[in-house]
Amino acid sequence: MTDWIYFAVVAIVLWGVVGLLQKLGTNRISARSLLVWLMVGFLLILPGFLQGTDLSSLGLRDALIGILGGVTNGMGSWFLFASLEAGAKASVAIPLTALYPLVTVLFATIFLAERLTSAQWVGILLALVGGVMLSYEGSGTER
DSSP, rough: OOOOHHHHHHHHHHHHHHHHHHHHHHSSSHHHHHHHHHHHHHHHHHHHHTTTTOOGOOHHHEEEEEHHHHHHHHHHHHHHHHHHTOOOOOHHHHHHTTHHHHHHHHHHHSSSSOOOOOOHHHHHHHHHHHHHHHHHHSSSSOO
């Protein structure tokens, strides 16, 4: 198995578990409190990632990009937690918010001049249709 597949599979498993933990958390504490504890979790693993890392080689632009990534990630997490706290089903909200790469694709085509193939556009359309189908609640008589 190539390295990237291993890392991707582990990420899928961890994010799958995290979705459950997020819903359990918002059943017990506020979205704000859960975000604070999420950050504590990040801080706990930070020393392991800092080992062997030379932060002095980081330029201001690189640091700002990293900080903006952290801020947008944190805010996205808070909005997800708020939706769960407001009563969203984990089985709907978590996969629906996992469509965020569609925003990345849009920005990549606009700001990075990346081009997509016809098959990729079909995949985007299918993801959108899947998101609509997943979020459709129905009349309550369906199982």
